Amino acid sequence: MNLERVSNEEKLGLCRKYYLGGFAFLPFLWLVNVVWFFRDAFVKPAYTEQLQIKTYVKRSGLGLAVWVAVLTTWITIYQHYRSQWGEVADYLSFTIPLGIP
């Protein structure tokens, strides 16, 4: 879809859908929202819906940042301590690498 050919109202609707969808543990929707609507929210000259789009994009960005922080922390801890945790880690793991502890 080419965002240039969509009316501002439709853009707002779309932005809101992506923002709300992100709450269903789908941080990638927020990522898409931020990337996709960044220009409309912050770069383009002002228009009526811009304020709301700006809010959605900011919140999506915030949510994304939280997700990134949480996941990075967990993955670091998991990768670092997996071999020490032994049995617990094996049950937590979906795929266990072959040949290393």
Next chain:
Amino acid sequence: MDFISTKWIIHLLLCCLFHGVGCNSVEQKIYVKLNDTVPCVRLLNATHQIGCQSSLAGDVGVIHILESEGNLEWVLSTGPSPPYMVILESTLFTRDIMMKLKNGSSRIAGVAVVKPSTNPIEDFSPHTTCPNENTGVYSESYGPTMAHCNTTVWNPKGNGLSYEEFNFPIFSLKDDNGTEFIRQCYLKHNLVVNGSAPGYPLCAMQLSSHMHAVRDTVTCMRRSDTSPFSLNPEVVCDPLGSFNVWGSTKSLNNTAKGHKENETVVIAAARLDSRAFFHGISLGAESGASGFITLLAAAGALANVTRQDHPPRTILYTFFQGETFDYIGSSRMVYDMEKDNFAIDLDNIHSLLEIGQVGLHNISGLWLHSDPVSRRNDSIDQEVKRLIDYFQSVATNLTISLGQPDVSQPLPPASFQRFLRAQSIPGVVLTDHKSHFTNRFLESMYDNAEYLNLTYPPDLSPEEQFNFDTDTARGLTEVATMVARTLYKQAGGADEQLASINADLQTVNHLLYGFLKQTNNSWFRAIVPPEHQRFLGPAPPEYYVGVTFNNTFSNLVRYVLANLTGTAVNISKENCTDQSKFTDDTESTDMYDYMWVSGVTPPNGTEPVPYCVRSTVRLARAQSPAFELQDYHSSNYSTWSESRWKYIGARIFLVAGNDLEMLTLGMGVAVLVTSLLLTYVINSKADFLFSSGREPANATY
């Protein structure tokens, strides 16, 4: 239409074919694959992992042939192009050098050991000094002074190399054309002249033996959980184990398990398996084969006399598998007897006679070992003394020197120890060593036919070698005769029969040739079922116990024992192979095993004539009870398991220097960047460059 499509398919196929051929030829130009290599693989027990491991893609290193120990410095510190792939002559394959390589392992990509065609002069045993130290009978609660080989170190020459863990691959190479090719490659490209490093390209080798299991059996069995709830259902290791072979002089009902009323049994036991640092080339001629060949010959000698004049007690022949790895076979049989899961139970056992290593009896004589702890009980002591007396009275009529070690000396490592753990049973172990092992090559690749002096004149054909009388066979025939007579006496047989019990020299010749030279011989071909012919080859069977589904060797022993003790019955193939045909109680498959074997080719025929053999010989599972109980931490039972792997291989090729590699990479990147830039420029100036007056294409959705 059809024609056209067919044509296309043919074209496509040709393309694929051509493509495949093209790929192969490039690979062949770069790599030389080494055949006849034997890897060291990873084994695990309740607490440790041992063996070797390469990285997932295989480890590559510049070949360096080690000439002497002083040469190690080049590999470990001064050489300019690490990592190195060290090629060791077998004389340098010592604990000292291997540990130095292990500790410098960041500069070591792997090790290849050249297996010599003749045995070394020095002693070499990669096994521990106290085999099966923790799973025998002696412990803090049973003869504490004898635990952990405190009284006698059985294998003082053992350097424990087989129980080390190496984080690089180690392969064994046969000394042949492949090894010669490596030498040529090394001399041409890698040779260090006057201490100056040779220039690139250098000859390199890649060894791949990536192991899936890691840490210990507890971990790998947990990860091998293939239940539907498992997130990751991939088996990474398998328990070691195979099948025990057993047979009896009188048929025992094998369907009704547990205690048999009015049945007393004399067990005659021997061990089947052995190991080496490289599992694929373990032969155990002295450590395993000498014992079980003697027992097979003794069983053959007793076949006729027990059929005509059966002694009051039954003789039960047992051949245990996996004894090298903490008594897998015997611990399982004892466990089955305790759980009423075997044809007899422990209370049926009258006594036990085990044949250990006997192949070198001409060097050090034969010795009868017994357990000093159980002999503190008077009745047991009486029985043991009587058994030893029987042995000695029989031996005086033969040219065998037979002695008794000091009474306070404990039993050597033997399956009998597992029976003693469960119950006090009178018994002796017959071996060729008074205290420590006579065997200089215990559980190594040199414990082979040559070590037993089993050599044949070179000008003989395989069939003539097969029938050739060797001194080794003569010696073992004597021992087998002694064992057979003693067994008959111990089973309560009449003294008048003893003189007629004689092991057959020709049988021992055939057994030695079949089990230590090649399984493909006329006797084995005749006694195995037609569908098992493909397992007979120009080499001995593999003596390493392996993982549970591998039972070729156990089956072979079963066929031999069935042939030596069973009888040919005149029934059709259908009746022989169909288990339900025997309704008569005395002939039913509860009592006997029926086997359809290939048979011999009659003098005037072209095809072998198969026939049916009836015997009491059976297989019994030899898998450690620890796996049955899922108690992988077990300290009572063997917990050894073998890792799985996907690919094992070795190849050599020439590697270019770092500079050349970097130059190639840099060129590639430069070409990529240039082409990207060019595309961008062309794209942005497209209107100007391709202005043909046409409208620029519309942007699309």
